[in-house]
Amino acid sequence: MNILGLARHGLTGFEQIAVVSVVIVAIISLLYAWFLRSIVMKKPKGTEEMQRVWEAIRVGADSYLNRQLRSILPSIGILTVALFFSVYIVPPTPEALEEFPNNTQLIIAIGRTVAFIAGASFSLLVGQLGMRMAIQGNVRVAAASRKGFNDALEIAYYSGTVTGMLTDGLGLLGGTIIFIIFGRAAPDALLGFGFGGTLLALFMRVGGGIYTKAADVGADLVGKVEEDIPEDDPRNAAVIADLVGDNVGDCAGMAADIFESYEVTIVSALILGIALVEVDPTHSLKWIVFPLIIRGVGVISSIIGTFTVPVWERLPIPILRAHNAEEAMFRSYEVSSVITVAVSFIFATVYANDWRLGALTAIGVGLAVAFNPLTSYFTATRKKPVQEVIDSMETGTATTILSGLSLGMESTVWALVVIAISFVLAILLYSGSGALYVLYAVAMIGIGMLSHTGNNVAMDSYGPISDNANGIGELAWQGMEDEETLNARQIMADLDAVGNTTKAITKGIAIASAVIAAVSLFASYITDVGRAQAAIGLPRLDAIRISDTGVFIGLLLGGALPWLFSSLAIRAVSRAAGEIVQEVRNQFKIPGIMEGTVTPDYARVIGISTASSQKELIPLAVISITLPLMVGLMLGVEALGGFLGGVILSGQLLAVFMSNSGGAWDNAKKGVEDEESDIEANTGKGSERHKSGVVGDTIGDPLKDTAGPALNPMIKVVNLVSLIAAPILVRYSDLGWGGWLVVLLLGAGFVWGVTQSKKPSEPFVDIPAESGD
């Protein structure tokens, strides 16, 4: 049997069928996304007023994404060329020579370059299409909320699922096709694919994150804190920018980010799998095919799980019936998990003849599930930690902030302990077989953890969709007080509240999976460096020794990078929010605005948000790319390994800290808002305690939605850059004057990145929002 020439790579008949089936599953998931889209698109878009508000959001979001694309295209171009020629600097790997005896370098160069472009395009597509779908969904959710809860939930969740299945489908398709074409020479192309996706995700996260929080913080600071007007009030000039921000940040940024984690775990599992094929006495290709199968299984489980979400509330069996949207989503997540774990144990024992592979999938799935209660414990309003933050409001803003900081610092420790436990399990399962098996086991945990990406992205996108729906309702139904409207408002408020929880939970999973993915990449790094060294006859690097002072320096510098990155991201938001505050304050002074008779100039605020987020894209990417290269060139590949360890450690700790502190402040504020408003008793909206809560929420915003999430792709960009550069660093370990020149150039780039990012953005001269192009 030789389907699609797969026998050439040494696959058995069953394995050929399995790989082809995975491709078919990937296509099915894309078709499923298309099917859900058509369900949503058939729903009505509501009144003319609603569509007017919606149009403003749509145009703002589209024009932002288009603008962002133009900003980053040149750098993508430069990197494409660099990647192409990077293949020529080093000799091809033995695997490449085996798979492609003729024109090896050209084939690999083209493969890597095309894969890079594909990875970047897929990431972009997931972000762009996902966001556009969310925008199509939000106005329809608002319209459906007038009909009933289940109708609204269905649209919101299915719209989110479209993005989820796109993520699954494109991620699986890309990785599998690369393997079909390149076989055991796949790592070269896979690295390009992973790097493209991750880089785009970094851009989307940084840009979207700064945009959304600059607008949000700016809107809140003047609206809620100074003028005491409610959220989503049409008199606030920043209100449309805020709604646009939810889409470009929480939808587009998040989708691209999770897509990239999904991709990268496949990349590292395949790289480590290929290394195992060499080492394993049977030379079985199961180490490569098994992860692909699990991903295929996960997609099928996701389809079944996500499709059942609207069913749970109508279920005739009372014990299984869900009582609200949150329960329905969790129930369907559980369905997906059970299917995946059961099926993966079957494949593990019957096909791979190693039950432990099934256990690894189960650990991965379990890890994703474990992060739900963990994140929820530290960020849910009714739980003790957030209650303590609420208590601390009694003594003012300072204690509110301190208790949130303390909470975040503690939560990041436990998140890390959970991850460490999963690694311990990997060791227990595979330490008898050898170190490389343990590293592969860690990568397989990543495969398992992200197998329900469809569900996760669906739950996450659901958040901004219902948030926006709520906003559209607020803006379009001004002054309507009939029962249907009140009812619809309540439904949307409920959906929105659930969205905050699901968003927080998926954020926790996204960070954890980023760390697992990064650790797998780190493991691949060692393998890859060793291979590159063996290829040119050098002794193989067999370990990253932090007891070596040079490597320890690498560890220190790596640990510092996430702090620098976060510092710059927070500063960017803080500065942009300041500009927006000034702008909104100025507009409030225009006669008629506060009375609601004159519409504010929404476009000016959109312009500020756009300009300040654009400005950071290239500098932050340059910092993340140049520093590891400098460390690698100056201190060597082993020190770069230490650097990667430091980046992962600091990145994980900082990301969860920022995410959970922010989430806790947000929900603590909501907790106070749910109290009865009584200024005298210092409770509810408008009280001093509420003001402290709003300040906390505002501080948390850029932490939890800009800096924290942007660390996910940053960690992986650093790892992938190092992986791609490894063979070059190995070959040119003795820097000549040319090498030092490169170091100097990289250093200049790094310094430029830092200073450029710290510069205030150009004085605001009326940047109009472009009409959707």
Place this chain on the structure above:
Amino acid sequence: MNILGLARHGLTGFEQIAVVSVVIVAIISLLYAWFLRSIVMKKPKGTEEMQRVWEAIRVGADSYLNRQLRSILPSIGILTVALFFSVYIVPPTPEALEEFPNNTQLIIAIGRTVAFIAGASFSLLVGQLGMRMAIQGNVRVAAASRKGFNDALEIAYYSGTVTGMLTDGLGLLGGTIIFIIFGRAAPDALLGFGFGGTLLALFMRVGGGIYTKAADVGADLVGKVEEDIPEDDPRNAAVIADLVGDNVGDCAGMAADIFESYEVTIVSALILGIALVEVDPTHSLKWIVFPLIIRGVGVISSIIGTFTVPVWERLPIPILRAHNAEEAMFRSYEVSSVITVAVSFIFATVYANDWRLGALTAIGVGLAVAFNPLTSYFTATRKKPVQEVIDSMETGTATTILSGLSLGMESTVWALVVIAISFVLAILLYSGSGALYVLYAVAMIGIGMLSHTGNNVAMDSYGPISDNANGIGELAWQGMEDEETLNARQIMADLDAVGNTTKAITKGIAIASAVIAAVSLFASYITDVGRAQAAIGLPRLDAIRISDTGVFIGLLLGGALPWLFSSLAIRAVSRAAGEIVQEVRNQFKIPGIMEGTVTPDYARVIGISTASSQKELIPLAVISITLPLMVGLMLGVEALGGFLGGVILSGQLLAVFMSNSGGAWDNAKKGVEDEESDIEANTGKGSERHKSGVVGDTIGDPLKDTAGPALNPMIKVVNLVSLIAAPILVRYSDLGWGGWLVVLLLGAGFVWGVTQSKKPSEPFVDIPAESGD
């Protein structure tokens, strides 16, 4: 020649003289401290009213320290016994057998135990005597300020120098005497000595840090924020607790902490030196004697430098004359530095025959000097970063906090880069000789960096002394408006302002030196584990490989510990401050308090501060001791090495971040206070911007003065515990049921520590401040 039996250890005649001279220098520095003390004690203590206020501070501080001592004595007792018997679990080292062929284990056990008690007692002494001296100084500074600037400066600085020279003298004496007695078997005893000092420092830092900031934050929150009364207002019930806090936190805690760094750098230099003696083909003892010589030189330089401080302002040569207190201190620091560097090059070339040893001292001294401008750039009011924080006050509290967080995150990166550069220099100098030489070089940089501990502690203690003097003036000179009083007030305000700067700078140096010391300990760890393994015939651990999954887990857990520790410390302050706020609020309601006709019950607030700081001592120490032991037992010695790397990385990054964010907020607030007060224009005291500044300062307080500084000794406690446990871990690497029982007990201890620390303190039942016993 055989002075004091030193020939027995193999020392040459010159080396014997050198070692004895070092002991003499140590004694000289103690005599110099005594001499300065008598100068200060002769000065008048001012009016009766001043002495009444001062008496309250003195009694509060004394009774706190006594109470703290009682809290920690049981645990010191337990550890003493444990250390004694720890020697019996493992076979003695070959060096110990060589130096003491008979009764080896008993001698080593007694040596280690006595050294532990000595280390703890010295640390306690430095803290206790230093603080008592500071309290003797402060009232005299207040009295002298009525006579003139130079008189006040002299008393404040000389009082601080007493503590500085105590630190130098006791640190040098302890280390050298241990070497004289034990020779090449010294590491066993040195570890006990270091551990004792570090553990005490941890207690003093944690207790003092929580005490001082609970009182400070509590006083500010009600006094400044709610009631709008000035700092140090006698109507505020927390005002005496606040002044006491300056002494127990900034004086006692800081002195014990720096003493411990001073000690620990000697410990690690000697351990690595002894390892080098083995490896070095000449087997020269210079690797051990040289660091002792440099320390001796540093003490002499410190004496010369510190003594000249009051001279610089009276200098006849205009170009060298200092124009203010800050300049005078820096000038004298420069004098010390020049002498040390010059003399150490002489010893390096003439005695050790290796100019690079001189270069290492120079790098160390340079590192301490480099931290001045670095810390000052990020925390001084006139510099750009703090100016940006001040600008961000324009848009409210949230942006003020965000810009401070961002600033702190950036500053920690550059601090780490400076440290990394010093390591690179160590590599450049010694990489040709081998890895162990590089590690020794790092330890020698630590020796150089802390050689002017006398000056550093003097500059640091000077801060709280002038702060307290200012407070005594405020409280005792109520309503006095004559010219002499106004003049004296101005002088003290100036001294106080300089104190804030010098305190911030020495804090930066303290953290950096803690990291260097910890890295040296980390280096000793590898050497020591290897030695322990060789002793029982196991293969020597030659590296800490984070590419091994188990070691990577160690790295992750180690990185998490400083976050947990900081979280608990911040929470403790925040909770205690909340209680104090309630108490002060209640007292304000008592008729007559606000009018100033009734004296508030200061003792109740002192009681709250005391109780809540006492409560944390044991739990935080237990956490720091149990976690490394658990990691070592469960994952092995190499994973524990990874753990240490993680602790150092996270600890350094967090400590500088917290310290500089806090410092920047503090000075940003001061910047606003220096503006003209105009509520309309939103400038100066009482404006909205000022309120944001006060909130920032309050948030920064526990970060910069509790959690941040407490990380210094914590990092080293963890390293020393690991070093001491290493031989045991090596021997019992295969845990039987007994081993797992120990793990279980340690785990229970850890969980107890976390839950105990998180518990609210006992409901406040009137804990009277004890009268000084």
